[in-house]
Amino acid sequence: MVKLSVKQDAFARYQEFIFFIGLVLWIAIFYNLEEADSSWNSYFKGVVIFSLAQLPALVFAWYKPVLKADLSKKQYIWCWLICFCLLLPAATSVLIWLKPWGIFEGAIFMTGLFSLILEVLLEVNRYYQLQVKHVRWLKRLDLDGAILISLVLVSVILAAMGVSSLEKPEYLKNGYLLIYFELNFRLIFSNFGTFLSFSIQFMLMYLCGYLFFYINSRYLVSKVLKNQGRVIYVLSVLATVGILYPLIGQFLISLPINSIMGGIISSNPFKMENAFSAMGIMVISLPIVLALQWARQNSQIISLEKEKTQTELDLLRQQLNPHFFFNTLNNLYALSLQQSKDAPESILRLSELMRYVIYRGKEDWVGIGEELKYIQDYIQLQQLRLRKKLNLNFLVDIDDENQPIAPLLLIIFVENAFKHGIEPAEEAAELNLLLKCKEGLLYFSCENSFELQPEKASGIGLINLKRRLALLYPDRHVLKTEINSSIFKAELHLNLL
Secondary structure, eight states: OHHHHHHHHHHHHHHHHHHHHHHHHHHHHHHHHHSTTOSHHHHHHHHHHHHHHTHHHHHHHHHHHHHHHHSOHHHHHHHHHHIIIIIHHHHHHHHHHHOGGGOOHHHHHHHHHHHHHHHHHHHHHHHHHHTOTTOHHHHTOOHHHHHHHHHHHHHHHHHHHHHHTTTOGGGEETTEEOOOSOOOHHHHHHTHHHHHHHHHHHHHHHHHHHHHHHHIIIIIIIIIIHHHOHHHHHHHHHHHHHHHHHHHHHHHHTSHHHHHTTOSSOSOTTOHHHHHHHHHHHHHHHHHHHHHHHHHHHHHHHHHHHHHHHHHHHHHHHHHHHHHHHHHHHHHHHHHHTTOTTHHHHHHHHHHHHHHHHHGGGSSOEEHHHHHHHHHHHHHHHHHHOOSOEEEEEEEEESOTTOEEOTTSTHHHHHHHIIIIITTOSSOEEEEEEEEEETTEEEEEEEEEOOSOGGGSOOHHHHHHHHHHHHHSTTSEEEEEEEETTEEEEEEEEEOO
């Protein structure tokens, strides 16, 4: 929908801008925690400086929808490169050189780096959503895969910061190495073996925690909790932690990095704090796993309902098209029997109508202007074969002819008016049509004279129409029919947004 897409673009614009603001606030929080005089004053100083460090990214995030709409793909890429490969590093470098309020250079550098990482992540996610959903390995990248990738990235970043702190005495406390927000690529490359060792050991430490999450996600919740209830689940969690935590604790103690960085893990593998850590992973992951299972089941239900709805719509369309063809071919047959001079024009109009039904009728949406022209052509074709006078009034008031609408909806009213009221009429017949569409709200009324019994005033067309409306516009339509004297009136109120 046109207006709906505008609202979604506005929301997406503010959403990405908020992500960058959130990044600034988190860096300010972590920086403030590391300061000796941790206070609101220090926090707000960090917010100001870190915002300036990623100012190009903030401006780009705010104007991104406009740039995507107004620029070509090549121009957009150039703007992106200038912003994130030139302006963002320049802003970061200037602030590192100025050192305002004595802000630590490493924190400013990390702000620029994380801004670039966030932007790349958003672009990759957008590309995945739009173009590569068919790639099998990406479709299989669930929460487990995302967590593993995150653990690898965190391990590499921590290892890089750890190696960057090796030659600075101020980072050594009681002989143990402390990790700070600093990246020194010279030290990383010159101590590449240490960097790899740190990365692997950090990864092993995080994988130990991930093991508890994996067991909880793939077995305890999905099988034990689901099939055997809460009591057995709690007992299973306690048994799992009791079996694994001393073994994993002993393994982590044996890692060399544990002694380098001051005993990350307690030297006693039986310490209860190790058990509480394992239990915490189980408890924290439980609602996440339950939410994911609910989302997965709900997605399957929605997918099945969508397939069912699409199948039903296809069947209704198959019923609709022959209904139209039979009516129109009957009209053409009558003209040919009369050897009417209007037969060639009728054939031409019929071909145009058939083209619309065959090609545009298969689309999910068409512009309301196209639907209107189809109705007008249909009425002109019908008028060619009428022997009685038809008093026709057709009022149209549309603010946007490109407003999307499901095809072949409104024609049903007109078809029924001709079939049940106008064609069988002994005297002059009347047909009054009104079509209004303002700001996505459609109103269509059809009044026609008739001489048949009321129960015969509807047919397969209206039945199909009611079902299509229920499937395409649930809770967004009102269809009313009434009979006043010899006038049959049908009204449709439709919210197209």
